[in-house]
Amino acid sequence: MSDLLPESRTNAAEYTVSEISGALKRTVEDAFGNVRVRGEISGYRGPHSSGHAYFCLKDDRARLEAVVWKGTMSRLKFRPEEGMEVIATGRLTTYPGSSKYQIVIDNLEPAGAGALMALLEERKRRLAAEGLFESSRKRRLPFMPAVIGVVTSPTGAVIRDIIHRINDRFPLHVVVWPVRVQGETCGAEVTAAVEGFNALPVGGAIARPDLLIVARGGGSLEDLWGFNDEALARAVAASRIPVISAVGHETDWTLVDLVADMRAPTPTGAAEIAVPVKADLEANLASLAARLRACTSRNFDRKRQVLRAAGRALPSPDQLLALPRRHFDEVTSRLSRALIISTERKRARLAAIRLSPATLDRRIGEIRKMTERDIARACAGLRAALRERRSRLDRTAQRIGPEPLVRRNRLCVERLVSAERRMDHAATMRMGRLRSRLTQADRLLATLSHQSILERGFVLVSDTSGALVKRAAEVEPEAALSLRFADGMVEAVAGSAATRAKPQPKPTQPRKDTASNDPGAQGSLF
Incomplete structure (x- = not known):
C-alpha cells in the first residue's frame, strides 16, 4: 500500500490551519x-x-475592520457617527x-476640531431650517x-453654585435631576431629564417645576459635545416648561x-436670571x-383744601x-286785596244776570230744535x-250668479280635454322617436360588438387576471390562459418556449408567366 503513495520530495515543515492562524495573530499583535x-x-449602526x-x-483606497468593546464605549468622550473622520x-x-x-x-478622538465643527454646523443648519x-x-x-x-451633575460645583446663588437671592424649592454631563451617555441622560420634568403631573408627589436650568461647567468642544446632541436639542425645543x-x-x-428660551x-x-x-x-x-401712603395723604389734603375754598365761595343761607322771603311777603300782602276785588x-x-222760567224755557227749546235737526x-x-250698499x-x-259659473266651468273642461288630446299625441310622437333611436342604437351595437367578430x-385570449393578451411575446411558458369563443369559454395552458410554434411566413403566389400559351391572355398587366 505504501508503494502506491507518492514519495514527498520536500523538507518544508507542515502546519495546521490553527497553527498558521495563531502565528499570524502573534506576529500582527x-x-x-x-x-x-x-x-x-x-x-x-x-x-x-x-x-x-x-x-x-x-x-x-482601503478599509480596516474596527471593534470597540463595551467597557471602552462607556469611556469614550463622544459617540461615533457615520461619516466622521477620527483618529x-x-x-x-x-x-x-x-x-x-x-x-x-x-481611544477614539475626532480628526481635529474641524471635523466636530463641520458636524456641528451641519446639525445647526438642519435645525435652523426647521425653525x-x-x-x-x-x-x-x-x-x-x-x-x-436643575439638570446637572449632583457632585460638581455647578449645583452648589446654583443653590447658593438662589438661596442668597430668593430661597425657594429646587429639584435636581442628576445626570452625567460628559461622556457618551450625556446627551441621552439630559434628554431623559428634560422629558421627565415635563411629564411630571401638576400637584403630584414631586412638584412640577415652573422653570428648568440645564447647567454644566466649562470645557473643550469634546467635553461639551453631549450638549450638541440633536435629540437633546429637539427635547429642549419641545419642552412645555421654559428652559435656561x-x-x-x-x-x-x-x-x-x-x-x-x-x-x-x-x-x-x-440662577440670577x-x-x-x-x-x-x-x-x-x-x-x-x-409712596402710596404719601400720595394718598397729599390727595386727601388737596381735596380738603379744594372743598374749603368752594365753601368759602358759597353765599350764606340768609x-x-x-x-325769596321778600317776594313771599309782597305776594301775601297782595293776595288779600286781590281776593276781595275778585269777590x-x-x-x-x-x-x-236775570234768571226766569221763560228764559229757561226759551233756552231748552233752542236746544231741542238743534237736537231734532241733528237726528234728521x-x-x-x-x-x-243703505241704498248705496244695497245697489x-x-x-x-x-x-257671480250661476250662469257665469256654468260658462266658466264649461270653458275649463274644454281646455282640459284639448290639453289631454295634445298630451297624448305628443307622448305618442315622443315614444315613436325614442323607439326609432333605440332600434338604431341596438343595430349599431350589434355591428360594433366583438361578438360578431367571434x-x-x-378568439379572445386573456390571462388569469382577466387582462387581454395581444402579443405572443407576452405569454409566459406554461401560463394559464382563457380562450373565449362565440359560444363559451375554454381554459388552456401555453406551451414551453421550445415547443412554441413560430409564425410561418405567408406563401408567395407564383407569378403567372407573361408568355402564356392562352390566346386570350392580355400580358402581365393583370
Whole structure:
C-alpha cells in the first residue's frame, strides 16, 4: 500500500490551519501592538445588543475592520457617527474564524476640531431650517417661579453654585435631576431629564417645576459635545416648561444654547436670571407702599383744601333766602286785596244776570230744535248709505250668479280635454322617436360588438387576471390562459418556449408567366 503513495520530495515543515492562524495573530499583535489610525467611520449602526460596537475605518483606497468593546464605549468622550473622520488608538489583531485582521480601539478622538465643527454646523443648519432657533417660538420666563428644576451633575460645583446663588437671592424649592454631563451617555441622560420634568403631573408627589436650568461647567468642544446632541436639542425645543441653558462659559456655545428660551453665560448667571433678589423686592415694595401712603395723604389734603375754598365761595343761607322771603311777603300782602276785588266782581256779574222760567224755557227749546235737526240729518245719511250698499250688493250678485259659473266651468273642461288630446299625441310622437333611436342604437351595437367578430372564428385570449393578451411575446411558458369563443369559454395552458410554434411566413403566389400559351391572355398587366 505504501508503494502506491507518492514519495514527498520536500523538507518544508507542515502546519495546521490553527497553527498558521495563531502565528499570524502573534506576529500582527507583536508588530502592531499600539497604533494610531486615521480614517472615516463607515458602517456604524450603534452599539450591538452586547454593548460592543463594530464598524470600519476607511480612506480612499482601503478599509480596516474596527471593534470597540463595551467597557471602552462607556469611556469614550463622544459617540461615533457615520461619516466622521477620527483618529483611533489601539492594537491590531486577527480573527482566525474568518481570516480577517482588525483594530481593537482603546481611544477614539475626532480628526481635529474641524471635523466636530463641520458636524456641528451641519446639525445647526438642519435645525435652523426647521425653525427651532426662531425667537418667536421661545417662551417668556416666569418672574417668580415657585419650583426650579436643575439638570446637572449632583457632585460638581455647578449645583452648589446654583443653590447658593438662589438661596442668597430668593430661597425657594429646587429639584435636581442628576445626570452625567460628559461622556457618551450625556446627551441621552439630559434628554431623559428634560422629558421627565415635563411629564411630571401638576400637584403630584414631586412638584412640577415652573422653570428648568440645564447647567454644566466649562470645557473643550469634546467635553461639551453631549450638549450638541440633536435629540437633546429637539427635547429642549419641545419642552412645555421654559428652559435656561447654562452650559460652559460665556464663550462656549452649544445647540442647547440656541434652542433654549434663555441662555445664561454661566450657571451662576442662570440662577440670577431665574429668580429676582428678595431684599430688592422687599425694599421696592416698601418704597412703593410709602409712596402710596404719601400720595394718598397729599390727595386727601388737596381735596380738603379744594372743598374749603368752594365753601368759602358759597353765599350764606340768609343771603340765599333774602330775595325769596321778600317776594313771599309782597305776594301775601297782595293776595288779600286781590281776593276781595275778585269777590266783588263775581257778585256784580251775578247780579247783572236775570234768571226766569221763560228764559229757561226759551233756552231748552233752542236746544231741542238743534237736537231734532241733528237726528234728521243722521237718519237721512243712514238711509243713503243703505241704498248705496244695497245697489253694490245687487251688482255683485249679478256678476257671480250661476250662469257665469256654468260658462266658466264649461270653458275649463274644454281646455282640459284639448290639453289631454295634445298630451297624448305628443307622448305618442315622443315614444315613436325614442323607439326609432333605440332600434338604431341596438343595430349599431350589434355591428360594433366583438361578438360578431367571434362569430367569424376569432378568439379572445386573456390571462388569469382577466387582462387581454395581444402579443405572443407576452405569454409566459406554461401560463394559464382563457380562450373565449362565440359560444363559451375554454381554459388552456401555453406551451414551453421550445415547443412554441413560430409564425410561418405567408406563401408567395407564383407569378403567372407573361408568355402564356392562352390566346386570350392580355400580358402581365393583370
